[in-house]
Amino acid sequence: MRKILISLIGITLLISLSLTFANHFIMAEDLDIGDAGNLAGRTADEAGVQKTPDLTLLASAVVRTLLGLIGIVFFILIIYGGYSWMTAGGNDDKILKAKKLIIRAVIGLAIVASAYSIAYFVTQAIEQTP
16 A cells, blocks of 8 residues: 555656646747747747746746645645545554544645745735836
8 A cells, every 4th residue: 555655646746747847848948940930939029928937937836836746745645544544443553543644644734735825925926026
């Protein structure tokens, strides 16, 4: 069970990181494909899209992504604690261990949610500053 949990967490982290950072790398590329590239560049300029991402935006995206991934880990820990409790079979030690795991995961999830909201507030304040 532990190997399955570790592999699920690893797969989730890899997929999340690849999807998060792929967008920034794709946007940062400057493709030189003739007239189509120039047309795309002019269209981006007219739309007001930045060609290079701002450092604060990139940092906020990284922080939000990491906090989201940590939140997913705590959510998986809650599910694992519930599964451990259900399969304890009346063994008081296993039930106590599962309860502690669930309580700690809920506390961690609350801390991550608070950190996420603080990071969101700070990011919005930085973005609105001229």
